[in-house]
Every structure is written in structure tokens, then in C-alpha cells.
Amino acid sequence: MIYPLLRKLFFALDAETAHGVGMAGIDFVNSAGISCLLARRVAPDPVRVMGLEFPNPVGLAAGLDKNGEHVDALAAQGFGFIEVGTVTPRAQPGNPKPRLFRIPERQAIINRMGFNNDGVEKLLSNIVAARFAREGGVLGINIGKNFDTPIEKAADDYLLCLDRVYSAASYVAVNISSPNTKNLRELQRDDALDALLASLKGAQARLADRHGKYVPLALKIAPDLDDAQIQAIATLLRQHRMDGVIATNTTLSRAGVDGLPNAEQTGGLSGAPLLALSTAVIAKLAAALAGEVPIIGVGGIMNGDDAAAKVAAGASLVQFYTGFIYRGPELVAEAAAAIARRRAQHSLRTA
Template identity: 65%
Template structure:
């Protein structure tokens, strides 16, 4: 009820303004005893994925905290892991405003933010100020390319960011699937994909040897893939021994929002309308990968039942973003409780 009232007030503001106000409010409020109480409401249900032990399988997807300013506040809500970014080598303003649109009747959002961020140096400075990872939290750092870097040189941007974020990350997410940076999704295909994965894995091996710590790599893909593209991507992920897959990003489809205000805005659609499409992609990847690497599912999760459907489709973990906007912190608790109740456990208490 409390979040319902807050959401109604926030939805009176322009979406991007509301986003900033909400994050600042969380940063100011979620400290000390209140933060501890919020975390205590979310049941533990550990999962071993990518060689990491996640306190529970509910994560925050990248995009909410692009500059890593609110890691501790978000972590206090009981998330099993928090992913921040997408960050690029150089600061960039993103696309012109307005670039974020609510579709409340569909419990959806359209965005064309365009990787707006303060650049990797400020991003790392903010990560270093946070306590979440130092206190045992699982922190994903999501990397991308600058909008003006030619696609044929995109790997250089990803490698630059990987080197900078590696010492600070629990895992690194490679975002090649945002629809809001021109040409980015072409990196999911063909020789460009193979070259990017090969170079990332070689750099990961070098950094692991240098730092004495192996940091997993997860690749984030789009929901707008054909079955043939799923098979090709899965083969490349296995061939290059990538550690995890995040499925999926936002969709260019407008199925389920036809005729609604803002439905024709350019950008990626997220929220309830993408649930079926994203879950189908998770299921296809699960079959194609045959358990050789884990899947983190995102896309349209607005209830515990939605999250369970992603797990049933083959995911090991889930992430929320738009559902969190519409449902608030209660959604974290609901999903964690649902998945804890359904998970078989080993003798050491870690869910299988």
C-alpha cells in the first residue's frame, strides 16, 4: 500500500524525473535499521551460478542505476544480486529527451535512453564508494560501446571497459542487445560476434591471471531472435566458453500495446507485453545450450508466478526492472518467496 501511494505520486512527474526522484529517495531513506529490516523480509534461497553463490535468485537488471550511484540503497531491498550500467568508455548524454515513456494500462515502458552515462572512470569511482560488494553482495557490472564508436571497432570499447571494471565486479555483463544504439544488435551475429567473444575471453584469461581472481562473463541478448539465430548464438557461446547468458533485453515489437498512448514511440519495449516473447527465447536457449551455461532471465516479470515460469523455461536466476517500477520492493520479496518454496535443496542448503 505504501509503494502504491508513492508510485501514484511519482507517476505525476515526467518519467525520467520520477526515476531520479525515486532513486534519491531510496538513497536517503534506506539506511541503518530500515535497510536491515527490508533485507530481512526477503527469504534466503542460495543459488550457485557461474561459480558464484547468490543469496537468492532475484536480481535487479541493468539500466535502473546506470552510473552505479545507488548500489547500496538498491542492495538493501533484498536483491540476491544487483547489476548496474550500462557503462561506456567515455561519458555520453544519450538520446534527446523525452526518451522514456510509461504505458500503465499495459504495465509497460518504452525507452530510447541510448546508454546515457558518466563514463567508466566515474562509474568505477562510484562503485568503489559502495559497500554492497565488499559486504558480500553479488554485483554485476554491465558494459557497452559509445554511440560514435564504429561497429567494426566496438570490441575495443568492450575490452577497455572490461579492463576497468574487472577488479570491482562479481560478474561482467556484455550488452550487445540494446535497440537504442545504432548497429549494436549486429554484434549478436556472424564474424563480429565470434571476434568479440574470442577477444573478451582472451582478455578475461589475462585479467584472471593478473588479478588472481576469475570474474565470469555473461552476454545479454535481444528477444527479437529467430530460432536459427538462437541456435547460432548458443553454439558461439558454448564454443567460446562464455560463463552465462542474460535473456532478454527490450523488444522492438509493439505486440500487446497497439493503440495505447506512446505505443508508437521509438525504442525498446519492456514490461508485461514482452513476457511471452522473452520466456520463449529463454526456453529456446535452454534447449540449445543443454545446460552447458546458465541463463539469467529478464523480461516482463511482474509476479512470483512470472518468475517461476522463467525458471521452468530453463533459467537459473531472474532479473526485474519494469516490474520493480510498477510493483516496488514487495515484488522482490514475492519472487524470492515463490522461488524458495519451489526449489529443491542440497544437503548443504544451497538450491539446485
């Protein structure tokens, strides 16, 4: 495969510069009609989740394409669904650079991007220009709050974004778990989360009437939760009849990378060291939700077995971002094949 050679070039660059170069490269191979040079064909493995039909259960996590500028090119890599964002009502630059750091010894990344994006109106214009959603692709839009919006007013930002993206999205992901926006994770507390979910579900009902279609809502949560917090969140997800939960975002833990270069950087850790923690959260959520709310598993997927482990823990769909950086497009087909094998084996055992 070509990607291992390309990765050597990318990793010689600053991480954020490499990201821009890589996205430009994916756009080029797509426009030239040669995406097959990077990605293997992904066999169809349709699954119905949140009332939506996914051609395969492997998706791209939010963060790689914050502004929806590369949707068609990324879809050509074989993903069953694409999630863009996190988008905020107004454009914002994010945290000062440098803010993205590799830890290659552990296939990990630390980021403190801070929801850098061009704002919801720019994202919408980019999505309108893309073919993916128009041609039936499953497009998630991940929404957040502006950094300078007081936490007590955060719901206003989420409601504004939901209103603006509703008609363009297949589903909307509500990001309350980034560690890089001050106080954002306070929204995971019982009282704050109860109020936020009530507001969002009320708005969803009104928007469904207005637009004549129901767009599912999924909540994205952190891995840094104790058992009581996971149980409380599960109770609220069931109570408010949320359509999905994305588990998990990046972690503040440095377990598995302590002492390595860049491990001291502040921000959220993703990649291989997150796998066990995020999968454990999925398993606990699955037990607490009892099948009432589907789970999208994300965090630490670096190979097919990791993806299958998320499904075994209770996820209906999986996503990755850091794995795509380290492994490239071949990981999409590998993950899809591993999940398909796992499901086939499970069906045989239960037949």
C-alpha cells in the same frame, strides 16, 4: 504497503524525473535505516551460478542504476544481486529527452535512453564508495560501446571497459542487444559475435592471471531473434565457454500495446508485454545450451508466477527492472518466494 501510494506520486511526474526522485528516496530510507518500510525480508535461498554464490536468485537488471550511485540502497531492498550500467568508456548524454515513456494500461515502459552514463571511471569511483561489493554482495557490471564508436571498432570499447571494471565486478555483462545504440545489434551476427567473444575470452584469461581471480562473463541478448539466430548464438556461447547468458533485453515489437498512448514511441519495450517473448527465448536457449551455459532470465516479470516461469523455462537466476517500477520492492520477496516454492515442488516430483 507504502509503495502503491508512492507510485501515484511518481506517475504524476515525467518518467525520467520520477526515476531521479525515486532513487533519491531509496537512498534516503536506506541512510535513515528504514528500508523495512518499503521492502519485506527475503528468506535466504542460496544458489551457485557462474561459480558465484547468490544469497537468493532474484536480481536487479541493468539500467536502473547506470552509474552505480545507489548500490547499497538497492541492495537493502532484498535483491540477491545487483547489476549496474550499462557503462561506456567515455561519459555520454544519451538520446535527446523525452526518452522514457510509460504505458500503464499494460504495465509497460518504452525507452530510448541510449546508454546515458557518466563513463567507466565515474562508475568505478561510485562502486568503491559503496559497501555492497566490499561486504560480499554479488555485483554485476554491464558494459557497452560509446554511441560514436564505429561498429567495426566496438570490440575496443568492450575490451577497455572489461579491463577497467574487472577487479570491481563479481561478473561482467556484455550488452550487445540494446535497440537504442545505432547498429549495436549487428554484433549478434555469427561472424561479428564469434570475433567479439574470442577477444573477450582472451582478455578475461589475461585479466584472471593479472588479478588472481576469475570474473565470469555473461552475454546479454535481444528477444527479437528467430530460431536459427538463437541456435547460432547458443553454439557460439558453448564454443567460447561463456559463463552465462542474459535473456533478454527490450523488444522492438509492439505486440500487446498497439494503439495505446506512447506505443508509437521509438525504443525498446519492456514490462508485461515482453514476458511471453523473453520466456520463449529462454526455453529455446536452454534446449540448445543443454545445461552448459547458465541463463539469467529477464523480461516481463511483474509477479512471483512470472519469475517462477522463467526458472521453469530454464533460467538459473532472474532479474527485473520495469516490474520494480510498477510493483515496487515487494516484488523482490514475492519473486524469491515463488522461485523457492517452484524448486521445492520440482524436488519432490523428482525425488
